[in-house]
Amino acid sequence: MSDHTAQEMMVVAAARALHNDDVCFVGIGAPSAACNLARVTHAPDITLVYESGTIGTRPTVLPLSIGDGELCDTALTTVSVPEMFQYWLQGGRISIGFLGAAQIDRFGNINTTVIGGYAAPRVRLPGGGGAPEIASHSEKVYVIANHSTRTMVEQIDFVTSLGFGRDGNGRRRHGLKTQGPALVITDLCLMEPGADHELEVTSLHPGVTTDRVRAATGWDIRIVPEPARTPTPTVDELTALRHLYAATDRAHGGDA
Amino acid sequence: MELLSLRDAVARHVHDGDTVAMEGFTHLIPFAAGHELIRQHRRDLTLIRMTPDIIYDQLIGAGCARKLVFSWGGNPGVGSLHRLRDAVEHGWPGSIEIEEHSHAAMASAYAAGAAGLPIALLKGYHGTDLVEHNPNIRFVEDPFTGQRLAAVPALRPDVAVIHAQRADEDGNVLIEGIVGVQKESVLSASRAVVTVEEVVADLAAPSPNSVVLPGWTIDAVAVVPGGSHPSYTHGYSDRDNAFYKAWDAISRDRDTFQQWIRDNVLDGESP
Numbered sequence: 001m002s003d004h005t006a007q008e009m010m011v012v013a014a015a016r017a018l019h020n021d022d023v024c025f026v027g028i029g030a031p032s033a034a035c036n037l038a039r040v041t042h043a044p045d046i047t048l049v050y051e052s053g054t055i056g057t058r059p060t061v062l063p064l065s066i067g068d069g070e071l072c073d074t075a076l077t078t079v080s081v082p083e084m085f086q087y088w089l090q091g092g093r094i095s096i097g098f099l100g101a102a103q104i105d106r107f108g109n110i111n112t113t114v115i116g117g118y119a120a121p122r123v124r125l126p127g128g129g130g131a132p133e134i135a136s137h138s139e140k141v142y143v144i145a146n147h148s149t150r151t152m153v154e155q156i157d158f159v160t161s162l163g164f165g166r167d168g169n170g171r172r173r174h175g176l177k178t179q180g181p182a183l184v185i186t187d188l189c190l191m192e193p194g195a196d197h198e199l200e201v202t203s204l205h206p207g208v209t210t211d212r213v214r215a216a217t218g219w220d221i222r223i224v225p226e227p228a229r230t231p232t233p234t235v236d237e238l239t240a241l242r243h244l245y246a247a248t249d250r251a252h253g254g255d256a
Numbered sequence: 257m258e259l260l261s262l263r264d265a266v267a268r269h270v271h272d273g274d275t276v277a278m279e280g281f282t283h284l285i286p287f288a289a290g291h292e293l294i295r296q297h298r299r300d301l302t303l304i305r306m307t308p309d310i311i312y313d314q315l316i317g318a319g320c321a322r323k324l325v326f327s328w329g330g331n332p333g334v335g336s337l338h339r340l341r342d343a344v345e346h347g348w349p350g351s352i353e354i355e356e357h358s359h360a361a362m363a364s365a366y367a368a369g370a371a372g373l374p375i376a377l378l379k380g381y382h383g384t385d386l387v388e389h390n391p392n393i394r395f396v397e398d399p400f401t402g403q404r405l406a407a408v409p410a411l412r413p414d415v416a417v418i419h420a421q422r423a424d425e426d427g428n429v430l431i432e433g434i435v436g437v438q439k440e441s442v443l444s445a446s447r448a449v450v451t452v453e454e455v456v457a458d459l460a461a462p463s464p465n466s467v468v469l470p471g472w473t474i475d476a477v478a479v480v481p482g483g484s485h486p487s488y489t490h491g492y493s494d495r496d497n498a499f500y501k502a503w504d505a506i507s508r509d510r511d512t513f514q515q516w517i518r519d520n521v522l523d524g525e526s527p
Contacts, residue, residue, distance in 0.1 A: 028333050051359060052281050052434045064497040065332030067282020069488055072433045081281050081306070081437050082367040085360040090379050109383075113356075118389050124344045126330030126337075128386065129307070133360040136382040162383030174382040175404070253498030 004233045006187035008241060009205045011037060012233040014098075014144050014185040015241075023047040024096045025089060025134050028066050030144045031098035034185075036062060037241050049088065051130040053079045061251040062244055070251075085130070089137050097138030099131050101145045103156040106198050106219050107170075108143065108163025108181030110135065111156040118158060128160045135161035136174070140182040147186035153218040164197035188213050190230060194222065203228040257427030257471040262483075263526035265449045265476035266292045270415050273322075277304040277366075277413040277445060278311060281436030282332060282495070285311050285487035286419040288480045289451050291521045294318045304413055306362045306437065310486065310503050313337040314521070316352060317513050323353040325411075327362045334500055338507040348510065356390055361408045366437045368410035369444025381406040416445035419484045420469075421491055423452045424459040427471030433490025435467050442469055451480040453492045480527045 004012075007030075014034035018024060020043040026035045036059060039046050047056050052067035056076030063071050072078050079088070088094065102125050103111035112131060116122030135141055141163075145151050155166075162170055163181045171180050181199075184191040190203040201213055201223040210223050233241075260268070270276060270293060278286050290311040293301075302323040303312050310331065315321055317339030329340050343352040357365070360380050368376035377396070387393050396407045418438045420431045429450050431438050442448040450469070455477070461468055471477075483489075486496035486503075506516045 052283070052436070054434065063333070064500060065282045065495065067332075067434050067436075068495055068497070069283070069433070069490055072283070072490060078434055080435050080439065081359070082363040082440060085363045086367075086378075090360065113385070118385070121345060124329075124336075124341045127326070127328050127356055128358045128384065129328030130359040132358040132382070132384045132386065133378075133380045136380065159383060159385045165383055170383045176382060251497070252501070 004238055006205070008233060008238060009230070010144065010185055010187040011241060012237045013190060013205065013230055014142065015041065015237070017142060017183055017185070018043050018046055018096065020045045022095045023049060023093060024098055025049050025051070025094045025138055027099050028063065029100055031100060032062055033241070033244065034144065035098060036244060037237070040240050040244065041237060049094065051081070051084060053081055053084045055079065055088070060247060062248040064252055085133065089133055092137065094138040095140065097134035097141045099134060099141060099143050099161065101143055101151065103151060103153050104143060104145055104184065105153060105156045107165060107168050108184065108193060108199060109156055109159045109166065110143065110161040110163060111158045113158040113160045115157055131161040135163070136176055137178060140179045143181055143184045145184070145186055147188040147213070147216045149216060149218045152216065164193065168197040188216060198222060200224050201227055203230045205230045206232045257474045258476050259427065259455065260476045260478055261527065262288060262292050262451060262478040262480055265478045266296055269447050269449050269475055270298060270417070272298055273300045274414040275302040275304065276415050276417065277411065277441045278417040279305060279437050279441040280419060280484065280487060281306060281434055283434040283436060283487060284419045284431070284438065284484050284489060285309055286417050286451055286483060287311050287485055287487060288483035288527055289417045289419070289449065290315055291524065292526055293320055294517065294521050295526060304411060306359055307332070308337060308340055310337070310500065313339040313507055314517065316340055316343050317349065317507070318517055319349045321352055323355065325355040325357070327357045327359045331500060331503060334504050339513060342510070355392060356386060357393070357408060358386070361393070361406065362411070363437055365408050365411040366440035366444050369412045370440045373410050375407045375409055377405045377407055379405060411444050413441070413445040415447040415449065416441040417449045418442060419451045419489065421452065421489060422454050422456050422459065423450065423477045424456055427474055427477045428459055429469040429474060429477065430459050430461055431467040431469070439467060439469060442473060447475045448473065449476045449478070450474050451478050451483040453481050453489055455479055478527065483527070
């Protein structure tokens with residue numbers, strides 16, 4: 001089905017990377033859309049965990065915040081926030097941590113803290129929240145972000161959440177046994193870390209050229225010799241996603 | 257525990273210069289109490305909250321805060337907290353000191369405070385630049401395994417302020433739904449003020465494991481129906497997501513923000 005937007009392609013591609021047996025720690029926004037799309041399509045038994053303490057939640061509309069009542073109402077159980085971070089995340093119960101990013105670099109390090117210097121920032125972003133420990137304790141991390149030279153930069157201004165570190169060896173240096181960034185999903189392509197942990201484009205979304213990806217990336221991006229072509233969203237995927245967004249718009253009083 | 261009006265509860269228990277934790281993880285945010293702090297012109301507060309949310313955006317913009325201790329400072333699902341940004345980026349209405357953590361560390365720091373420990377330990381802060389900018393993030397060695405662990409000071413607020421579903425006449429308080437760090441913030445603090453939807457004869461806790469704070473852990477209870485709006489109270493009200501979106505435009509500009517505070521807080525009646 002060719003009648004889709006780049007944003008829809010991004011969310012659909014992210015949803016496809018999730019499996020029925022995953023236990024997914026979900027961030028708000030595109031990660032939440034992708035996780036719930038997976039749940040209502042090919043992964044009905046996926047366990048979705050939000051940092052507000054809701055475990056096994058099955059929202060019918062996408063939450064605006066990580067603590068909307070819908071998440072608690074439809075959860076298997078709701079635990080306190082200290083328990084969520086101590087037992088469930090730090091305790092190693094999460095298979096996929098799903099994060100967004102304001103800036104990301106070639107080693108999958110994420111900035112959501114400041115643009116400019118920390119003491120006198122040009123733009124003060126919301127900060128890390130759960131992300132620093134989601135990045136270190138989830139077995140794998142998926143990152144979803146729009147692909148532009150503002151987002152995909154040579155040097156991020158601040159490492160909020162560790163990918164592979166500024167030199168690619170940060171996880172080893174910190175003694176982390178978890179995998180770290182395993183997949184970066186953008187509106188143009190999919191990227192995965194190569195043997196030296198640098199991100200490589202492994203799949204191009206429909207209609208996207210390698211030149212376009214290069215122009216939208218702030219570093220000399222690696223592209224594997226024969227990148228795959230991301231399958232176009234199916235009618236079922238698009239219908240389910242649009243249904244989720246429409247239900248969400250109605251629930252949140254319009255103009256989502 | 258005393259049953260007080262919100263005005264009296266704030267006047268008696270929240271003072272200029274206090275370290276104040278007004279908690280509620282998206283749910284049960286004590287907005288009415290925050291507005292009462294603005295009406296009573298509290299100044300030089302150290303405000304602690306994992307997610308400052310609109311409540312601290314309002315207190316910061318109204319000039320109540322000297323310092324903010326936090327871990328995620330956005331308008332959830334919407335974008336920036338513009339009053340927080342204006343204070344950090346431009347020093348308006350005054351400069352604000354920030355102490356920035358991760359959620360995992362702050363949640364553990366409340367739990368440590370409740371447990372009477374001086375510090376919280378966690379496996380955390382791996383490779384993040386927060387470590388370079390916050391001297392309250394340090395590392396210690398586990399004496400048994402040699403493992404390197406992150407340490408932060410326990411949170412010990414002067415006063416915790418929370419909203420809850422209901423209290424009984426003895427001031428025992430029931431909390432349901434997303435319980436966040438409500439219990440930890442109260443038990444870590446020297447004093448605690450709780451606003452509730454209603455006071456009932458029988459708390460009717462639905463389970464032997466329900467989250468109940470005994471009245472003797474609380475200093476004041478004030479009945480404020482709807483006191484968590486535009487946040488929500490599970491079983492009583494829904495989150496006003498439309499207001500969270502509208503706040504973006506209200507708070508973006510200093511004049512519209514000040515007008516909103518005049519119309520909705522300063523000119524309002526104290527409950």
